[in-house]
Amino acid sequence: xxxxxxxxxxxxxxxxxxxxxxxxxxxxxxxxxxxxxxxxxxxxxxxxxxxxxxxxxxxxxxxxxxxxxxxxxxxxxxxxxxxxxxxxxxxxxxxxxxxxxxxx
Numbered sequence: 001x002x003x004x005x006x007x008x009x010x011x012x013x014x015x016x017x018x019x020x021x022x023x024x025x026x027x028x029x030x031x032x033x034x035x036x037x038x039x040x041x042x043x044x045x046x047x048x049x050x051x052x053x054x055x056x057x058x059x060x061x062x063x064x065x066x067x068x069x070x071x072x073x074x075x076x077x078x079x080x081x082x083x084x085x086x087x088x089x090x091x092x093x094x095x096x097x098x099x100x101x102x103x104x
Contacts, residue, residue, distance in 0.1 A: 028095045033084035
């Protein structure tokens with residue numbers, strides 16, 4: 001049985017070293033992954049909205065190759081969590097801690 005190529009073993013010590021706490025690092029990575037995911041969904045929606053027509057022609061829905069290719073492109077992209085983790089480990093993610101007394 002072949003393993004999933006998108007599964008990567010990560011060194012938790014390297015992830016924890018960025019903040020001093022593994023759970024804080026994972027929290028930052030998850031927030032960044034959510035940002036990436038939202039941006040990708042917006043881009044995909046904008047690109048697919050070009051194909052929306054007022055008339056629901058069933059043949060047109062099934063034969064729109066360009067729309068299918070755009071969707072497949074986004075499906076093949078690396079997962080947002082993978083991108084966020086890579087960015088975090090490369091020091092490309094900006095994060096800060098709220099100041100004492102600052103409202104959350």
